[in-house]
Amino acid sequence: MADGTMRAWSVVRPGPVEEGYLRPVRKPVPVPADDELLVRVRACGVCRTDLHVTEGDLPVHRPGVTPGHEVVGELAGAGAGVRGFEAGCRIGVAWLRHTDGGCAYCVRGAENLCPRSEYTGWHADGGYAEYTTVPAAFAYRLPKDVPDVALAPLLCAGIIGHRALRRAALPPGGRLGLYGFGGSAHLCAQVAIAEGATVHVMTRGAHARRLALELGAASAQDAYAEPPEPLDSAILFAPAGELVPVALRALDRGGVLAIAGIHLTDTPPLHYETELFHEKQLRSVASNTREDGREFLSLAARYGVRATTHRYPLSRAAEALGDLKAGRFDGAAVLVNDWT
Ligand SMILES: [Zn+2]
């Protein structure tokens, strides 16, 4: 930081991650605006959305953006207008970083739908870097007794999984199906099981199925297999539209399917009688509110939710994203800052 620059990963041009358009560069250390915190990154989780930003599945909002929105860091500076944060305290930086606060959605408590919302690692540089910034109003305070690496994936994977679980409207003691069992699903499963749900996991990876059973799932089978009993609720975590009818068929009458991803391949045509009739519901999940985040972090602390993590040094972020794409690990990858 001596010369005012830092190392950071930059999406020089969106494209396949294995072709090397996510590159380590030098950038100026960001200067926090009046209402922002400067955070020294200690760990940053690797989210599938980072892959979508890198590969151009999502439109470019900031050329050369630095991905990363599951940041556990420490306060390294603050704008003149910020009060109430102690120097060096641990800070969480998540996906949602700006809403206008005044639109109809914000006013009714649905700030996740704000048309003027902005996101870390997409509209603004994120945590694949030595330093990042966050508006103080969107920063999370973090529980003291959880290590950085175990905490990082809670900040997006965990929060989104939690919102998806709420959107799936699982009745108390209900039967929940999880399609896909990566970073988000394995955290969501822990909350659901702690709250008394019976969880069935449908996923293609043998390792992921083993992890599901270790975490207390009642069954684990292939992504396209039928669960052993009809489901009250299901959540589709895999970004695969062809699983939508599969999951809808697995629902009991009146069941709800929530689609957790920000990106989904096209769904095949739906068959009304077997996939939608009997008041089955299909819902999407868009980002989260700050309240979702605070609620999940507090439940995670109460239930002892822990991410199963795979560490990579921050200097190998592109390799971590490539491994995520290829499905080479279960749970969640976390980058640990080896640059500072
Ligand atoms: Zn708004």
Ligand SMILES: [Zn+2]
């Ligand atoms: Zn994310």
